[in-house]
Amino acid sequence: MNCQEVREQLIDLLYGELDDAQQRQVMAHLDGCDACRGELRRLQRARSALAVFRAGEPTTMSVLKGELFGTERTEPAGRARFRVGHWLAAGAGVAAAIILGWAAWMLQGTKMLPTASAEQTGPVEIKRVALSLTILSAPPGSEGQYPQPRPMAAQGAEYQSEQMDYQVTVNGGQALGRGGWQGLALVRDQRLAANLRKGANEVRFKGVPAGILPDTVRLRSLDFADGLTIMEQNYQYDLASAAAVLKKHVDKQITVSVKDLPAVTGELLSYDHRNLVVRPKGEGPRSVSREKVRAIAFEKLPEGLLTTPTLVWQLNNKADRKQQFEVAYMTRGLAWRADYVLKLRPAVRPAGAGAAKPQAAGTQGAEGAKPQAAIPDIMDGADLVGYATVTNLSGVTYENAQLKLMAGDVNLIQDEGTVIHRYKQAQEQLANRLAEAREQFEEKSFFEYHLYTLGRPTTIRDAETKQIELVTGEGIKLKRGYVYDPSVNRTAARVVSEFRNSEENGLGKPMPKGVVRLYAPDPEGAQTYVSQTSIDHTPVNEKVRLPWGFAFDIACTAKTTGSRTAGDEHAETREYELRNHKDYGVTVTVIFRVPRTTYEGECNIPWHVREVGVVEADVPLAPGATAKVTFSYKANNKTGGGLKSPYDK
Amino acid sequence: MAGSREHRESGEAPDGGSGFTPAPPRTQEVRAALVEVGASVRRYLFGMCGDWHRAEDLAQEALLKAWRKRESFNGRSDVKTWVFAIARNHWVDSLRRRASGPREEPMIQESPANGSSGPRAAAERAELSAAVRGAVEKLPAEQREALSLRESRGLTFRQIAELLGVPAATVKSRVRYALLKLADELEPFRDWEPRS
Numbered sequence: 034m035n036c037q038e039v040r041e042q043l044i045d046l047l048y049g050e051l052d053d054a055q056q057r058q059v060m061a062h063l064d065g066c067d068a069c070r071g072e073l074r075r076l077q078r079a080r081s082a083l084a085v086f087r088a089g090e091p092t093t094m095s096v097l098k099g100e101l102f103g104t105e106r107t108e109p110a111g112r113a114r115f116r117v118g119h120w121l122a123a124g125a126g127v128a129a130a131i132i133l134g135w136a137a138w139m140l141q142g143t144k145m146l147p148t149a150s151a152e153q154t155g156p157v158e159i160k161r162v163a164l165s166l167t168i169l170s171a172p173p174g175s176e177g178q179y180p181q182p183r184p185m186a187a188q189g190a191e192y193q194s195e196q197m198d199y200q201v202t203v204n205g206g207q208a209l210g211r212g213g214w215q216g217l218a219l220v221r222d223q224r225l226a227a228n229l230r231k232g233a234n235e236v237r238f239k240g241v242p243a244g245i246l247p248d249t250v251r252l253r254s255l256d257f258a259d260g261l262t263i264m265e266q267n268y269q270y271d272l273a274s275a276a277a278v279l280k281k282h283v284d285k286q287i288t289v290s291v292k293d294l295p296a297v298t299g300e301l302l303s304y305d306h307r308n309l310v311v312r313p314k315g316e317g318p319r320s321v322s323r324e325k326v327r328a329i330a331f332e333k334l335p336e337g338l339l340t341t342p343t344l345v346w347q348l349n350n351k352a353d354r355k356q357q358f359e360v361a362y363m364t365r366g367l368a369w370r371a372d373y374v375l376k377l378r379p380a381v382r383p384a385g386a387g388a389a390k391p392q393a394a395g396t397q398g399a400e401g402a403k404p405q406a407a408i409p410d411i412m413d414g415a416d417l418v419g420y421a422t423v424t425n426l427s428g429v430t431y432e433n434a435q436l437k438l439m440a441g442d443v444n445l446i447q448d449e450g451t452v453i454h455r456y457k458q459a460q461e462q463l464a465n466r467l468a469e470a471r472e473q474f475e476e477k478s479f480f481e482y483h484l485y486t487l488g489r490p491t492t493i494r495d496a497e498t499k500q501i502e503l504v505t506g507e508g509i510k511l512k513r514g515y516v517y518d519p520s521v522n523r524t525a526a527r528v529v530s531e532f533r534n535s536e537e538n539g540l541g542k543p544m545p546k547g548v549v550r551l552y553a554p555d556p557e558g559a560q561t562y563v564s565q566t567s568i569d570h571t572p573v574n575e576k577v578r579l580p581w582g583f584a585f586d587i588a589c590t591a592k593t594t595g596s597r598t599a600g601d602e603h604a605e606t607r608e609y610e611l612r613n614h615k616d617y618g619v620t621v622t623v624i625f626r627v628p629r630t631t632y633e634g635e636c637n638i639p640w641h642v643r644e645v646g647v648v649e650a651d652v653p654l655a656p657g658a659t660a661k662v663t664f665s666y667k668a669n670n671k672t673g674g675g676l677k678s679p680y681d682k
Numbered sequence: 683m684a685g686s687r688e689h690r691e692s693g694e695a696p697d698g699g700s701g702f703t704p705a706p707p708r709t710q711e712v713r714a715a716l717v718e719v720g721a722s723v724r725r726y727l728f729g730m731c732g733d734w735h736r737a738e739d740l741a742q743e744a745l746l747k748a749w750r751k752r753e754s755f756n757g758r759s760d761v762k763t764w765v766f767a768i769a770r771n772h773w774v775d776s777l778r779r780r781a782s783g784p785r786e787e788p789m790i791q792e793s794p795a796n797g798s799s800g801p802r803a804a805a806e807r808a809e810l811s812a813a814v815r816g817a818v819e820k821l822p823a824e825q826r827e828a829l830s831l832r833e834s835r836g837l838t839f840r841q842i843a844e845l846l847g848v849p850a851a852t853v854k855s856r857v858r859y860a861l862l863k864l865a866d867e868l869e870p871f872r873d874w875e876p877r878s
Binding site: 040041043044045047048050072075076078079080082083085086087088089090091 | 725728734738807810811813814815818829832833838839851854857858861862864865866868871
């Protein structure tokens, strides 16, 4: 390359329009040519001086001040104003950096290549790469307060979702639904910013739910963590709801169309949920009943109002490259619960039921003196399906999201504090742990929680309730039992089904807390809804005990036959009488409650202590048999004490 | 300027080639371009008039013009070039209006206050700034325009060539001569170094 050729290209070099190969050639020539280097220095000096001349440049620019959105609404963009100041500032900063770089290069003779990115401008485009949703189960005590879609109530909400069926009010920056658990979920939204420039960038993130907890929003780079710093984070949620638009139009011109009357155009003086007060030009103020209002025409969307809540970041990108980053936040309006359906299989007559009948009379009055070990366990077959019922009232549709449901009740304030307290606790814990422990996140059990990860991505639309299969078990063996506890029901024994949550039983997955609905076949074989109960979180290999209703055919009575106190000594005798009217034998577990911690007990059949203050005995009952069980205890009031243990119910 | 005429046409004429079908909707493209080059257009106009307030007004008017006639953008040229062509025509029109109307006094420029502090540095900057202004004003119109367009950071040399209707090499040499002339004019300030 000769000097003539190089001088033609110096200007390209100066403005960053040379490709790498050309740049290397020019630089190689410059290394050995004082004259060309001198020219470059002069050119550069002139450019630096121009930068000084331009120094009064405003840092922001409003492009068309609302005009861009005043005439048409082709995109749901929020603010009617673009701020290009940050791009501008970015550009100026980079330009200054290049000038300095060149100065340094010229002074020290070291090479420093100008970056082409100085010329790039434009909004940062972000593309969704992956989305993951972790929905928490409701904390204890919030059962029955599961968020339900409800018809929109009267006016007064600050904003509501577009679907108008879910309403939240802003309360010190916290969106709080009307009572009850409004759901809590962690959303991790991974985006690729392909044209993130080096230096300052403004990233606008739309599609965030109305129920977002703004203080939980975190942004981090996935591939170059040190290179991305957040200078500022703003959550803009001044939504253009009817109420907000009205509010912004006080003292401004509106046109109100009224039923059966000519339209009123005038200044909006005030409004409440019943009336609008409008003053037409040159006339006195007029009150218009809102019931009669057909439509209100506004001149244009006021500035600063958004159609969707938006997160805006000012980012400083140290690396001159595209960045994949992740936005994590917690939001309300997403909730889930477990629902189980347990279908009993058509009744298999308990073994020996028919044969037992003739013997029934013979066992009359056995009074438990002879243990009747011959009564077999009653086993039922059943099929269980567990669904996760996911409700999305967040105001946003999550497309192709990886869905994770979290079950567990750890460390939420249970008895004191408001719902907000619970939110905050859960939110802090989970945001901290989840955002930082990515690897563990993949595991099935996490900390003290269980995670249920849906194997395929799913779309959860706004205002949608979705049911996804969680666990299934076919041919589960249920052991049917009867429990008589006079403190629960004095005249009947409760029916209890018990099964083990194990693989052999067709299950073997942790079962989150939820409602179980029992269906049993009626004599015609049709499944009929029988009963409903709930189960707690149940780990693998634990027994699940499902209390149903009370047995029809087992009559029970209980009485205290003797009670005697002498000094500190106290003695008491109780007697239960059980009659089996079924045509097959059953075993009833009877429960005696002893309000003492230490005592001397005695029973006419084998018995054992289940827990402090609770004594159990199994009473076999042949068909038609009657059994009497007596339990007596002796206790010293001084040494035995009164029982105030939490185990005693 | 022949180039100006040509671009005026491509900027304003509706798409005549398609006959029955309307021009494709380029609204989004134009909107994005306006946002993207807004500051560059202002910087270009500042280069031409030397006054940020006036540049702001002219830029807003030019962008509004571009937005109003967005339907006429036919996609044959680069959208940024199209916006700049409208800005350039607007600048020429404003000169014509000025020539016929009453002469306004240019607004007094605030001395550049950013950067290093201290009265001496500020004074040096102010002096340099005034010298650059004088030197820029002395440049031949073609060179000043080419330099202003390139320094606006909105267009590349190739796009400027398209806008002005001259070969890219011509644009480059205009910018080069402009910068060398500035360097000569600013020789007394040769020891000045840009500091942040």
